[in-house]
Amino acid sequence: MPKVVLVGERELRDLVPLDRAALDAVRGAFLALASGRVIMPPILSMAMPEVHGEVDVKTAFVPGLDGFAVKISPGFFDNPARGLPSVNGLMVVLSATTGLVEAVFLDNGWLTDVRTAAAGAVAADALARPDARIATVFGAGTQARLQMQALALVRDLDEIRVWARDSVKAAACAADIEAATGVRTRAVGEPRAAVSGADIVVTTTPSSAPILFAGWLAPGQHVTAMGSDADTKCELDPAILARADRLVVDSLAQSRRLGELRAGVAAGAIAADAAVDELGSVLAGTAPGRPGPDAVTVCDLTGTGAQDTAIAALARARADAAGAGLATDL
Amino acid sequence: MPKVVLVGERELRDLVPLDRAALDAVRGAFLALASGRVIMPPILSMAMPEVHGEVDVKTAFVPGLDGFAVKISPGFFDNPARGLPSVNGLMVVLSATTGLVEAVFLDNGWLTDVRTAAAGAVAADALARPDARIATVFGAGTQARLQMQALALVRDLDEIRVWARDSVKAAACAADIEAATGVRTRAVGEPRAAVSGADIVVTTTPSSAPILFAGWLAPGQHVTAMGSDADTKCELDPAILARADRLVVDSLAQSRRLGELRAGVAAGAIAADAAVDELGSVLAGTAPGRPGPDAVTVCDLTGTGAQDTAIAALARARADAAGAGLATDL
Numbered sequence: 147m148p149k150v151v152l153v154g155e156r157e158l159r160d161l162v163p164l165d166r167a168a169l170d171a172v173r174g175a176f177l178a179l180a181s182g183r184v185i186m187p188p189i190l191s192m193a194m195p196e197v198h199g200e201v202d203v204k205t206a207f208v209p210g211l212d213g214f215a216v217k218i219s220p221g222f223f224d225n226p227a228r229g230l231p232s233v234n235g236l237m238v239v240l241s242a243t244t245g246l247v248e249a250v251f252l253d254n255g256w257l258t259d260v261r262t263a264a265a266g267a268v269a270a271d272a273l274a275r276p277d278a279r280i281a282t283v284f285g286a287g288t289q290a291r292l293q294m295q296a297l298a299l300v301r302d303l304d305e306i307r308v309w310a311r312d313s314v315k316a317a318a319c320a321a322d323i324e325a326a327t328g329v330r331t332r333a334v335g336e337p338r339a340a341v342s343g344a345d346i347v348v349t350t351t352p353s354s355a356p357i358l359f360a361g362w363l364a365p366g367q368h369v370t371a372m373g374s375d376a377d378t379k380c381e382l383d384p385a386i387l388a389r390a391d392r393l394v395v396d397s398l399a400q401s402r403r404l405g406e407l408r409a410g411v412a413a414g415a416i417a418a419d420a421a422v423d424e425l426g427s428v429l430a431g432t433a434p435g436r437p438g439p440d441a442v443t444v445c446d447l448t449g450t451g452a453q454d455t456a457i458a459a460l461a462r463a464r465a466d467a468a469g470a471g472l473a474t475d476l
Numbered sequence: 477m478p479k480v481v482l483v484g485e486r487e488l489r490d491l492v493p494l495d496r497a498a499l500d501a502v503r504g505a506f507l508a509l510a511s512g513r514v515i516m517p518p519i520l521s522m523a524m525p526e527v528h529g530e531v532d533v534k535t536a537f538v539p540g541l542d543g544f545a546v547k548i549s550p551g552f553f554d555n556p557a558r559g560l561p562s563v564n565g566l567m568v569v570l571s572a573t574t575g576l577v578e579a580v581f582l583d584n585g586w587l588t589d590v591r592t593a594a595a596g597a598v599a600a601d602a603l604a605r606p607d608a609r610i611a612t613v614f615g616a617g618t619q620a621r622l623q624m625q626a627l628a629l630v631r632d633l634d635e636i637r638v639w640a641r642d643s644v645k646a647a648a649c650a651a652d653i654e655a656a657t658g659v660r661t662r663a664v665g666e667p668r669a670a671v672s673g674a675d676i677v678v679t680t681t682p683s684s685a686p687i688l689f690a691g692w693l694a695p696g697q698h699v700t701a702m703g704s705d706a707d708t709k710c711e712l713d714p715a716i717l718a719r720a721d722r723l724v725v726d727s728l729a730q731s732r733r734l735g736e737l738r739a740g741v742a743a744g745a746i747a748a749d750a751a752v753d754e755l756g757s758v759l760a761g762t763a764p765g766r767p768g769p770d771a772v773t774v775c776d777l778t779g780t781g782a783q784d785t786a787i788a789a790l791a792r793a794r795a796d797a798a799g800a801g802l803a804t805d806l
Contacts (some may be wrong), residue, residue: 152580197537244558250566
């Protein structure tokens with residue numbers, strides 16, 4: 147059997163930083179999805195209520211890539227009390243020719259963090275005004291930080307605002323974002339005030355009830371909602387889906403089951419069969435992007451297996467080039 | 477982060493042979509399934525027709541076990557022409573308390589082979605006559621060999637017969653089985669003749685059309701069909717399901733979607749809502765087993781994530797005790 151390359155989190159953080167190459171890989175995944183040739187089965191999801199845990203498994207076959215990833219993402223919600231992160235996991239890369247295991251990335255969720263933040267930047271780059279200067283993020287976790295870092299790669303930001311329920315965490319998050327991006331960043335106590343005057347609003351919370359409301363939005367704004375990835379979650383006032391001049395999702399099938407479309411349809415704000423375009427079609431130019439400077443654009447991201455396969459391919463290429471990890475024929 | 481233990485196929489073959497402990501682990505999985513407390517989501521399955529490949533991912537949470545397995549099983553059907561096995565893959569063991577990755581078993585399908593063969597023996601032990609002496613296997617692959625090895629652990633066999641479409645492969649398989657079990661084994665050219673007078677018949681093929689027919693069966697026989705694990709496969713004449721005095725399946729949900737129940741219901745031989753018991757209930761004594769020495773009993777096995785979690789737990793315990801594999805905090 148050929149060797150299997152094992153790479154751990156520390157090396158992967160060095161090999162696959164949140165950079166333009168990561169954005170390009172994720173953009174490629176969305177373009178591939180738009181081509182209709184990607185095979186992406188429904189997510190395997192197992193809730194384990196008695197241990198306050200869950201595990202999701204995602205995969206996708208992207209024609210043209212040498213391998214495909216199967217990603218195992220556990221979330222155990224008592225972990226923080228144990229001093230452990232809630233979310234961790236790994237990615238396995240299998241040959242797209244033989245199915246043999248080629249690499250195991252013990253990334254504890256880092257590659258997911260990167261591909262998720264990269265998707266936010268790709269969405270904003272496609273839909274936000276080119277002259278966007280002020281960004282607001284809801285939430286104060288890892289994705290709040292990384293979404294702003296990624297966004298700073300595609301827009302020349304003057305100001306970043308952070309709102310979170312916990313103002314102490316919001317302040318710490320703001321400090322981290324400012325240190326990472328060099329953009330002046332501050333925590334804002336009222337969510338509506340944080341949104342007012344922002345060009346881009348990114349929501350990154352696990353909320354199960356709306357935290358961003360249609361009445362707060364103004365012409366010219368772009369909203370990316372990346373928190374909802376389960377049929378119990380939603381971040382957007384359903385009226386925002388009706389209000390949007392352009393509504394785009396990463397995956398129609400997933401957004402209808404797990405994302406903002408699910409909640410919007412359930413609330414009657416949008417028809418179950420509403421013609422909503424996927425981000426890949428916008429990137430490919432087969433669906434329209436921002437209609438004009440005064441439009442409100444909205445993108446819902448649920449996270450796709452195609453992104454996992456794309457970021458794993460990047461990690462694999464970088465690991466091979468660097469001779470990283472441990473090659474074993476155990 | 478705690479260390480991750482990596483164990484390869486060679487060590488796993490030594491650590492987890494097809495023995496009584498493997499049977500006990502798998503019996504425990506079926507008993508757990510019968511308890512109603514196992515969480516076992518539908519299999520994630522992705523077909524990749526353009527590369528003649530597929531991948532299945534199975535998992536199950538079994539209360540009382542320290543970890544749960546996520547198994548990735550690729551099948552790439554052009555591999556034999558490349559000198560590679562069609563089926564390989566790996567198992568990942570995650571902590572049932574924290575979700576952290578604890579072990580990666582690069583087993584190339586060995587643990588699946590063991591837990592699948594063990595299930596056949598557990599089923600025969602529960603349903604075949606205690607005095608069964610003659611066993612027939614259809615198929616000449618790995619499972620044909622391992623099913624007979626496992627069966628020899630639970631019944632005192634005098635004779636084993638092998639039928640396969642390819643008589644050369646059947647002869648080679650018979651020789652291997654005889655060498656492994658010490659039981660006189662011969663290839664039989666006609667399938668009906670192979671079944672006549674046998675006490676136990678095990679079908680192990682990937683057939684998509686029946687290969688065992690109701691008219692061939694006689695009172696007192698037990699049949700285990702373990703080949704069908706996809707909605708395109710079936711090995712049993714649907715009339716066998718109607719003919720059986722006792723019909724048992726490993727997982728009702730899976731057999732209805734992927735196993736012999738699917739084909740039987742489609743053929744109108746059995747009602748979609750027929751009261752079929754699961755093997756775990758028979759083992760637990762909450763459903764009846766063999767009605768008497770002259771009954772025909774049938775068990776359909778599709779392969780469950782609970783078996784994977786159980787065999788992975790055994791592998792983990794053995795690897796820990798032996799200090800096997802490679803512990804890494806990559």
